[in-house]
Amino acid sequence: MKTRRLxxxxxxxxxxxxSTADAQLNVVATLADFGAIAREIGGDHVDVSxxxxxxxxxxxxxxxxxxxIKLRNADVLIxxxxxxxxxxxxxLLQNARNEKIEVGAPGRVVASQGVRLMNIPDNATRxxxxxxxxxxxxxxxxxxxxxxxxxxxxxxxxTCDAANAALYDANYNHFAATIDAKLQEWGKAMLPxxxxxxxxxxxxxxxxxxxxxxxxxxxLEPKPGIPPSPSHLAEVxxxxxxxxxxxxxxxPFHNRKIAEKVAAATGARIVDxxxxxxxxPGTDTYVELIDALVSRLTVALGGQ
Amino acid sequence: xxxxxxxxxxxxxxxxxxxxxxxxxxxxxxxxPSMQSSDMESLKQQMLRMQSSLEAQxxxxxxxxxxxxxxxxxxxxxxxxxxxxxxxxxxxxAAAKPTGTAPAERPPSGAADAAFPTTDDDVVAAKAxxxxxxxxxxAAFPTTDxxxxxxxxxxxxxxxxxxxTIVGGAKTFLNISFDGQFSGATSTEKHLDTxxxxxxxxxxxxxxxxxxxxxxxxxxxxxFEGFANIVFKLDNNNETSVELEEAVMQTTTLPWNLQVKGxxxxxxxGRINAQHPHAWDFVDTPLVNGRLLGPDxxxxxxxxxxxxxxxxxxxxxxxAAQNGSGSTGFSFRNRGDGDTFYGRTTVDRQLGxxxxxxxxxRFENSFDLSATQTLMVGASGAFGPNDTxxxxxxxxxxxxxxxxxxxxxxxxxWPFVKWQSEALMRRFEAGRGVDYTFPVSETFDDWGAYxxxxxxxxxxxxxxxxxxxxxxxxxxxxxxxxxxxxWRTSPNVTWFPTEFSKFRLQYNHDFLEANRFLASGSExxxxxxxxxxxxxxxxxxx
Numbered sequence: 116m117k118t119r120r121l122x123x124x125x126x127x128x129x130x131x132x133x134s135t136a137d138a139q140l141n142v143v144a145t146l147a148d149f150g151a152i153a154r155e156i157g158g159d160h161v162d163v164s165x166x167x168x169x170x171x172x173x174x175x176x177x178x179x180x181x182x183x184i185k186l187r188n189a190d191v192l193i194x195x196x197x198x199x200x201x202x203x204x205x206x207l208l209q210n211a212r213n214e215k216i217e218v219g220a221p222g223r224v225v226a227s228q229g230v231r232l233m234n235i236p237d238n239a240t241r242x243x244x245x246x247x248x249x250x251x252x253x254x255x256x257x258x259x260x261x262x263x264x265x266x267x268x269x270x271x272x273x274t275c276d277a278a279n280a281a282l283y284d285a286n287y288n289h290f291a292a293t294i295d296a297k298l299q300e301w302g303k304a305m306l307p308x309x310x311x312x313x314x315x316x317x318x319x320x321x322x323x324x325x326x327x328x329x330x331x332x333x334x335l336e337p338k339p340g341i342p343p344s345p346s347h348l349a350e351v352x353x354x355x356x357x358x359x360x361x362x363x364x365x366x367p368f369h370n371r372k373i374a375e376k377v378a379a380a381t382g383a384r385i386v387d388x389x390x391x392x393x394x395x396p397g398t399d400t401y402v403e404l405i406d407a408l409v410s411r412l413t414v415a416l417g418g419q
Numbered sequence: 420x421x422x423x424x425x426x427x428x429x430x431x432x433x434x435x436x437x438x439x440x441x442x443x444x445x446x447x448x449x450x451x452p453s454m455q456s457s458d459m460e461s462l463k464q465q466m467l468r469m470q471s472s473l474e475a476q477x478x479x480x481x482x483x484x485x486x487x488x489x490x491x492x493x494x495x496x497x498x499x500x501x502x503x504x505x506x507x508x509x510x511x512x513a514a515a516k517p518t519g520t521a522p523a524e525r526p527p528s529g530a531a532d533a534a535f536p537t538t539d540d541d542v543v544a545a546k547a548x549x550x551x552x553x554x555x556x557x558a559a560f561p562t563t564d565x566x567x568x569x570x571x572x573x574x575x576x577x578x579x580x581x582x583x584t585i586v587g588g589a590k591t592f593l594n595i596s597f598d599g600q601f602s603g604a605t606s607t608e609k610h611l612d613t614x615x616x617x618x619x620x621x622x623x624x625x626x627x628x629x630x631x632x633x634x635x636x637x638x639x640x641x642x643f644e645g646f647a648n649i650v651f652k653l654d655n656n657n658e659t660s661v662e663l664e665e666a667v668m669q670t671t672t673l674p675w676n677l678q679v680k681g682x683x684x685x686x687x688x689g690r691i692n693a694q695h696p697h698a699w700d701f702v703d704t705p706l707v708n709g710r711l712l713g714p715d716x717x718x719x720x721x722x723x724x725x726x727x728x729x730x731x732x733x734x735x736x737x738x739a740a741q742n743g744s745g746s747t748g749f750s751f752r753n754r755g756d757g758d759t760f761y762g763r764t765t766v767d768r769q770l771g772x773x774x775x776x777x778x779x780x781r782f783e784n785s786f787d788l789s790a791t792q793t794l795m796v797g798a799s800g801a802f803g804p805n806d807t808x809x810x811x812x813x814x815x816x817x818x819x820x821x822x823x824x825x826x827x828x829x830x831x832x833w834p835f836v837k838w839q840s841e842a843l844m845r846r847f848e849a850g851r852g853v854d855y856t857f858p859v860s861e862t863f864d865d866w867g868a869y870x871x872x873x874x875x876x877x878x879x880x881x882x883x884x885x886x887x888x889x890x891x892x893x894x895x896x897x898x899x900x901x902x903x904x905x906w907r908t909s910p911n912v913t914w915f916p917t918e919f920s921k922f923r924l925q926y927n928h929d930f931l932e933a934n935r936f937l938a939s940g941s942e943x944x945x946x947x948x949x950x951x952x953x954x955x956x957x958x959x960x961x
Binding site for chain 1: 564790879960
């Protein structure tokens with residue numbers, strides 16, 4: 116009995132050591148955009164790990180068991196909500212047994228809260244493809260929304276680590292000021308293309324279109340999540356010719372061959388874009404990602 | 420705000436209508452030729468009371484408005500402070516970074532030298548907007564947008580009262596999904612149910628509906644979640660049978676990395692046993708699972724504790740205790756069809772103590788071999804009494820292995836390669852049956868394994884190949900066809916139009932080994948399976 120108690124005590128102290136070894140907040144972000152912003156807000160005081168790879172289809176991420184361990188050790192979880200991660204996050208959380216990040220806990224950031232989602236279907240039916248009943252969840256590409264999410268993250272960090280609240284607040288203010296200043300740059304660059312028709316492979320860009328006044332309502336997919344069919348592509352090509360569309364936005368995991376075919380038929384350019392920092396070279400931060408998107412878009416639309 | 424304005428109005432309305440009602444009563448009173456003065460007096464009193472209550476309402480309302488105004492003013496001050504700090508910050512950043520565009524000197528308010536808005540009320544709510552209001556911005560591009568972020572400051576309070584995303588859906592307490600799996604079958608074996616080993620496998624030539632299931636799940640309360648799976652099957656006479664496959668409650672956040680569940684559930688023995696048929700990569704059950712764990716898999720009523728060890732990789736120890744009785748406890752307290760199992764007339768053994776329960780321990784570990792490769796290995800066992808005698812027991816040992824590669828640029832999850840293998844060994848003490856009526860008691864050492872590779876070669880398409888082997892120890896005393904050693908090869912191709920539907924074409928080549936009682940033989944079968952799912956979006960376990 117005594118030895119058993121000793122062993123238990125030893126185990127407990129080892130656990131305590133492990134858990135207090137670093138005072139950093141353990142932050143898990145489901146997606147790379149949340150991760151990049153969490154790093155900017157938290158600086159050295161947070162240890163951020165991101166579950167989904169920036170280059171993979173975020174709707175279909177494998178629930179790898181190693182993610183359970185990351186979630187078990189998390190002080191803060193940042194998820195997009197709005198059913199974006201519904202295919203893989205629930206079983207992970209079920210296994211993680213971590214009350215710090217359970218629903219309603221201070222450590223759980225549901226980034227879509229406080230964001231008015233676009234394109235909420237009146238009648239959610241899967242006959243319309245893989246629709247998101249709560250609205251389009253690809254909202255982080257709008258810098259104004261990113262500011263709000265950053266503030267949400269800063270507030271959560273301050274709640275979970277009150278000692279560094281001032282720093283998180285200052286970092287948020289810096290992030291918001293940077294975005295405000297950058298918006299001037301991006302707005303100016305995009306201004307000549309106001310109203311331009313841009314085609315995308317998947318309907319993940321309504322927030323970008325809304326922000327910069329471009330039109331993205333033609334998609335290579337006939338319906339969200341449904342692979343392009345030849346007849347649909349023929350319609351897209353006709354429409355692109357009629358509207359003089361000059362750019363096709365393609366994400367890293369989409370079928371490039373199909374986009375190339377359409378581009379060849381219409382003379383449009385392919386814009387290799389991504390929703391997540393790290394998916395394009397030189398885009399480790401959120402601002403760098405939007406920089407890259409704006410410059411790639413303007414190059415394609417400007418036709419230089 | 421609007422509620423506050425409306426409520427006095429409603430109050431007035433109710434007062435008025437009640438007044439009108441009483442007035443009506445007075446006029447319709449048949450006994451009074453003229454209105455009596457007492458009536459008039461009471462009416463007057465009532466009116467006076469109404470008036471005073473209205474006045475009280477008004478005063479209260481005014482007080483509230485005053486309080487609200489004060490609050491708004493306070494908020495304005497906060498906003499101004501925030502703006503100052505933002506401006507100061509911007510100045511600092513501009514000074515620190517030569518590339519920063521925020522000017523150190525702020526232009527006079529209203530001056531618009533910038534054209535792009537940096538706010539947008541469409542996206543973030545304007546009311547509590549902490550960001551710089553348009554007046555103060557030196558930029559013309561909005562930096563806020565109430566149309567996209569309606570509550571720009573998600574305060575702690577707002578977060579807690581805001582809509583919470585509950586696992587599986589934001590607006591329901593219960594997720595419901597329905598999955599229908601059907602298969603067309605043709606085979607050289609006339610009685611397909613003797614060739615196929617699983618209860619959810621095709622049982623006859625022609626069409627089959629062996630697994631049409633209704634799944635329910637949701638958060639029970641902050642402490643538990645619940646899950647139930649009810650399966651409907653059509654037998655070879657097209658009669659419907661219902662089976663309560665699973666119904667469990669499970670803890671969510673127990674301390675010490677523990678998780679407890681209880682109810683009717685699949686024992687954690689190996690990998691495929693606990694998976695539902697719609698998650699399988701082949702039409703039918705592996706031979707070794709069907710013959711050693713039973714046609715329904717190993718499941719039953721019981722409880723389970725699982726401990727996620729503190730190791731830095733995924734490492735879980737679990738122990739389940741179940742009744743282990745009936746056909747879902749196949750190798751244990753199972754009386755068998757017609758009270759006969761492996762030729763013995765079975766004993767009706769009741770639980771004599773905890774030692775008569777079926778115990779299923781499992782240890783599983785997972786490692787990320789690289790960013791795109793994951794490995795999962797597990798070892799499990801199952802130990803409990805069986806019904807072929809009064810003190811006979813069964814031991815099952817199992818090892819499982821699962822490897823998956825998935826592209827870092829996967830679209831809808833493709834392309835990928837999965838390799839899954841399991842080996843099971845069973846030591847079955849077969850007694851002499853009830854009243855020692857069977858001539859001998861024997862110990863069967865049976866074992867088998869399967870290995871399958873599935874390649875997701877093109878978006879929506881997979882190709883699979885499975886090899887199955889089963890060795891049943893030969894006995895001189897029982898001619899049970901379920902004790903025939905055999906092997907099987909199964910190639911298949913599957914098309915997933917979306918994640919909610921699939922079509923699968925599979926070919927099986929079966930070879931059955933001769934033994935003392937049964938001749939050898941080979942059979943060929945072809946299956947075309949189709950499946951749909953409705954309702955809540957299923958999440959996929961690894």
